[in-house]
Amino acid sequence: MSKSLPLLTPTEAVACCSPLMKQPLSEDEAAQIAPLLKALADPVRLRLLSLVASYADQEACVCDLNDAFDLSQPTISHHLKVLHEAGLLDRSKRGVWVYYRVRADALSALGALLGGVAT
Amino acid sequence: MSKSLPLLTPTEAVACCSPLMKQPLSEDEAAQIAPLLKALADPVRLRLLSLVASYADQEACVCDLNDAFDLSQPTISHHLKVLHEAGLLDRSKRGVWVYYRVRADALSALGALLGGVAT
DNA sequence: CACGGATATAGACATCTGTCAATATCGATA
DNA sequence: TATCGATATTGACAGATGTCTATATCCGTG
Numbered sequence: 411m412s413k414s415l416p417l418l419t420p421t422e423a424v425a426c427c428s429p430l431m432k433q434p435l436s437e438d439e440a441a442q443i444a445p446l447l448k449a450l451a452d453p454v455r456l457r458l459l460s461l462v463a464s465y466a467d468q469e470a471c472v473c474d475l476n477d478a479f480d481l482s483q484p485t486i487s488h489h490l491k492v493l494h495e496a497g498l499l500d501r502s503k504r505g506v507w508v509y510y511r512v513r514a515d516a517l518s519a520l521g522a523l524l525g526g527v528a529t
Numbered sequence: 530m531s532k533s534l535p536l537l538t539p540t541e542a543v544a545c546c547s548p549l550m551k552q553p554l555s556e557d558e559a560a561q562i563a564p565l566l567k568a569l570a571d572p573v574r575l576r577l578l579s580l581v582a583s584y585a586d587q588e589a590c591v592c593d594l595n596d597a598f599d600l601s602q603p604t605i606s607h608h609l610k611v612l613h614e615a616g617l618l619d620r621s622k623r624g625v626w627v628y629y630r631v632r633a634d635a636l637s638a639l640g641a642l643l644g645g646v647a648t
Numbered sequence: 649c650a651c652g653g654a655t656a657t658a659g660a661c662a663t664c665t666g667t668c669a670a671t672a673t674c675g676a677t678a
Numbered sequence: 679t680a681t682c683g684a685t686a687t688t689g690a691c692a693g694a695t696g697t698c699t700a701t702a703t704c705c706g707t708g
Contacts, residue, residue: 430575430578430579430582430636432582432583433579433583434576434579434580434582434583435575435576435579436576437572437576440572440573440575440576440579441572443572443575444570444571444572444575445570447566447569447570447575448570448571450566450570450643451563451564451566451567451569451570452563452567452695452696453556453559453560453562453563454559454696456549456554456559456562456563456566457553457554457555457556457559459549460549460552460553460554460559461553463549463551463553464551464552464553472654472655473654473655476654476655481696481697481698482697482698482699483654483655483656484655484656484657484658484697484698484699484700485696485697485698486655487655487656487657488656488657488696488697489696490655491656491657503655503704503705505654505705505706506653506654506655506704506705506706507654507655508654508655508656514645517549517643517644517645518643518644518645519644520640520643520644521639521640521641521642521643521644521645522640522644523640524569524636524637524639524640524643525636525637525639525640525641525644526633526636526637526640571665571666573666591684591685592684592685595684595685600666600667600668601667601668601669602684602685602686603667603668603669603670603685603686603687603688604666604667604668605685606685606686606687607666607667607686607687608666609685610686610687622674622675622685624675624676624684625674625675625676625683625684625685626684626685627684627685627686
């Protein structure tokens, strides 16, 4: 951890930047956005995210996700944590089970930033 | 390097996937897309890309890019190479100078994939 | 309250990544 | 062709990352 930036949700972090094609990002803007992309930039996490998104209400139980991969349970837990901490997945515990839900707003804000499409 | 996947441009790699929110990515699809995001997931490369995009014709000379960062010339060269090899920047040499141009199609395809917006 | 199952954390390890200094390459021109 | 300036490559190194095993935590149920 170096100098910390103001705490923003991914949506806020992205929304305050103009689309990539319009105007150079400042150092701070880039520092806000890179971690979001870093969280996405792993094949397992990409599949996790899209798998969660495919469930009803874009919400899935960890118990279902573990079985979909040929990886240990702690590894899946780790990847879910990365996505959660990046603000791309919401977490809610119901009884013994934990559910993760896609932050569609964050994803679409990111998508708009890359694509240059207006939000 | 592990098992190699068929060679696709970023635009092709992304276009053959449905938007993230619609349907889980296959292992191969995720393996195609993750490297694109990995190339983007660095603050310096994000700034480089957006800086190039801000030039006329979305094309910039390396000589201009070097001065915009407090990093060594080889480091900038390295980041440009990463973006180029990911298919996000085109490279062309004119005399002594090298120009990089943004692959807007690749970026907008990626953006559409994340945002779930139809291309 | 003790147990069992669901999930998370800790620690270890190999690999990948970003950076730099040093050096190579390439092309224009004197 | 000798040189110089622009860009790339190489090699080194510290720190980040993905994975595992082992273990901890949390909660419902008997």
